[in-house]
Amino acid sequence: MRVPKPGKTGLQTPEIRLRRPRAADALAMHRVAEATEVLDLNSTYAYLLWATDFADTSIVADADGELVGFITGHRPPPRPDVLFVWQVAVDPSAQGRGLGSQMLDGLLARVLADRRGQPVTVEATVAPGNAHSRALFGGFARRLRVPLVEHEHFTADLLAADGGHEDEPILRIGPIAEPPN
Numbered sequence: 581m582r583v584p585k586p587g588k589t590g591l592q593t594p595e596i597r598l599r600r601p602r603a604a605d606a607l608a609m610h611r612v613a614e615a616t617e618v619l620d621l622n623s624t625y626a627y628l629l630w631a632t633d634f635a636d637t638s639i640v641a642d643a644d645g646e647l648v649g650f651i652t653g654h655r656p657p658p659r660p661d662v663l664f665v666w667q668v669a670v671d672p673s674a675q676g677r678g679l680g681s682q683m684l685d686g687l688l689a690r691v692l693a694d695r696r697g698q699p700v701t702v703e704a705t706v707a708p709g710n711a712h713s714r715a716l717f718g719g720f721a722r723r724l725r726v727p728l729v730e731h732e733h734f735t736a737d738l739l740a741a742d743g744g745h746e747d748e749p750i751l752r753i754g755p756i757a758e759p760p761n
């Protein structure tokens with residue numbers, strides 16, 4: 581899948597390619613996560629696992645060989661109809677121009693195709709203070725015209741002993757039978 585590259589103009593017509601991650605992307609995924617200054621930073625090893633064993637439920641945005649965004653996801657074993665979106669990251673230089681939404685739509689379309697018509701429910705936990713993330717998932721539910729419901733899930737005490745982490749309530753979006761137009 582190819583989309584216009586955000587934030588660059590000039591003689592070239594640069595493109596962003598949305599594709600499955602591969603092992604060689606792990607270091608760049610770690611770099612982009614760190615650059616957001618918002619996400620919990622995982623080890624390079626964790627990104628390597630996601631870029632390999634969980635590549636079918638993850639996506640990266642590749643701008644002429646430079647990784648500018650990614651989504652890591654998985655299918656929770658007890659809920660096989662769910663695509664759990666773990667981290668969504670867009671490099672700060674490319675934020676606010678639709679790339680996060682395009683990655684989410686692209687990943688959903690791929691997972692739906694892999695499920696051969698069986699519906700998918702997207703889950704993600706989002707801290708109350710993360711306005712950009714809430715806007716991302718709110719817009720996603722509106723484009724798909726499906727319900728978005730929120731429940732308490734991972735509470736702050738489970739995430740940090742010193743109170744240094746917000747609650748992570750869960751958003752459930754769906755069920756979704758078809759990708760957005």
Ligand SMILES: CC(C)(COP(=O)(O)OP(=O)(O)OC[C@H]1O[C@@H](n2cnc3c(N)ncnc32)[C@H](O)[C@@H]1OP(=O)(O)O)[C@@H](O)C(=O)NCCC(=O)NCCS
Pocket residue numbers: 616618619666667668669670671674675676677678679680681682710711712713715716718719720
């Ligand atoms: C959250 C994030 C992935 C969104 O990616 P993005 O490419 O910037 O988002 P998009 O341009 O696709 O916009 C998605 C929605 O957010 C809104 N939005 C984007 N930037 C915004 C901003 N600065 N302020 C308010 N809303 C904003 C858009 O209007 C859009 O809403 P819509 O669909 O109703 O029009 C990106 O900002 C990011 O990497 N943030 C840091 C990491 C993070 O918080 N990740 C999410 C938690 S896992």
